[in-house]
Amino acid sequence: MKPDRSFFLISGPCVIEDEAITLRIAARLKELTGSLGIPFTFKASYDKANRTAISAYRGPGIQAGLRVLAKIKETLDVPILSDVHRISEVxxxxxxxxxxxxxAFLCRQTDLLLAAAKTGKVVNVKKGQFLAPWDMVHVVAKIRSVSNVQPMITERGVMFGYNNLVVDFRGIHIMQQTGCPVVFDATHSVQLPGGAGSSSGGQREFAPVLARAAVAAGADGVFLEVHEKPDQALCDGPNSISLDQLPGLLVQLKAIKAALAV
Structure with a gap:
C-alpha cells in the first residue's frame, strides 16, 4: 500500500517505563501504521520534568532513555520524537x-527554542495551554530566525477553569496560516491537569471523538499517547488510549481525510 500523506501519526507511551514494553509498543505501532500507509513517528519521553507531584514517575533520565530510543530507531527504522526541558539537554x-x-509549558522560552532550532532538527512545539492560537506566530518566528527547517505546532487544549481543558478547533486553521504543519494532540487534550490530586486525571473515552473532529477540521497530523494497559501506565494513563483501540480509530481517521478530498 502506498503511504497516505494526508495525515501523519505521532504516537507512543507517555514515558519510557522499560526497554521491553517501549520496544513492543513501538513495534506494534510500526506494524499498524505500515499496514494502513500512515507516516509514523515514535514518541516517548525519557524525562517528564513537569509532573504534578515530587513522587511522580518521571522516566529513566536522558542517558538511559536515549539508549532505549536509539535501540528502537535502529531496530525498527522509525523516526523518533522526545521532549527537552533544558538547553543543556539539547x-x-x-x-x-x-x-x-x-x-507546552516551555513554548515561550526563547533560548530553549533557539537551541533546539540550531540543531537543524525538526522542532515540534506544543502550544501552551495559556496561549491563543495566533500567539504561536511569534514562537514560529523565533525558530525561523535561526533555522530553515520547517517547525511543527501541536494543539493540546486550552485551560478552561481549574483542572480542565477545552479545544477550539478554529485554532488548527489559524495556526496553519504560519505555513507550519499543525498536529492535534488528542490524548493530552482530554487530560485533567492535577485533577487526581497528586497527579493529572483524564477522560480517555473522549480522545477518539476529538481526534476525529481534528482531522475533519484539517489537522496535518495526530498525536496519540498509547499503552498496552493504560490503567497500569506509570504516567498519563487516564488520558492514554489502549493499543487495541488504535486500529479502528486510525481507519476512521483515514476515512475522514479521504472524505475531505471529495
Missing amino acids: PTAAEILDVIQIP
Whole structure:
C-alpha cells in the first residue's frame, strides 16, 4: 500500500517505563501504521520534568532513555520524537532524536527554542495551554530566525477553569496560516491537569471523538499517547488510549481525510 500523506501519526507511551514494553509498543505501532500507509513517528519521553507531584514517575533520565530510543530507531527504522526541558539537554538529545519537542509549558522560552532550532532538527512545539492560537506566530518566528527547517505546532487544549481543558478547533486553521504543519494532540487534550490530586486525571473515552473532529477540521497530523494497559501506565494513563483501540480509530481517521478530498 502506498503511504497516505494526508495525515501523519505521532504516537507512543507517555514515558519510557522499560526497554521491553517501549520496544513492543513501538513495534506494534510500526506494524499498524505500515499496514494502513500512515507516516509514523515514535514518541516517548525519557524525562517528564513537569509532573504534578515530587513522587511522580518521571522516566529513566536522558542517558538511559536515549539508549532505549536509539535501540528502537535502529531496530525498527522509525523516526523518533522526545521532549527537552533544558538547553543543556539539547545537544545530547539531538544525537538521537529526529524531532525535538518543546513542552507546552516551555513554548515561550526563547533560548530553549533557539537551541533546539540550531540543531537543524525538526522542532515540534506544543502550544501552551495559556496561549491563543495566533500567539504561536511569534514562537514560529523565533525558530525561523535561526533555522530553515520547517517547525511543527501541536494543539493540546486550552485551560478552561481549574483542572480542565477545552479545544477550539478554529485554532488548527489559524495556526496553519504560519505555513507550519499543525498536529492535534488528542490524548493530552482530554487530560485533567492535577485533577487526581497528586497527579493529572483524564477522560480517555473522549480522545477518539476529538481526534476525529481534528482531522475533519484539517489537522496535518495526530498525536496519540498509547499503552498496552493504560490503567497500569506509570504516567498519563487516564488520558492514554489502549493499543487495541488504535486500529479502528486510525481507519476512521483515514476515512475522514479521504472524505475531505471529495
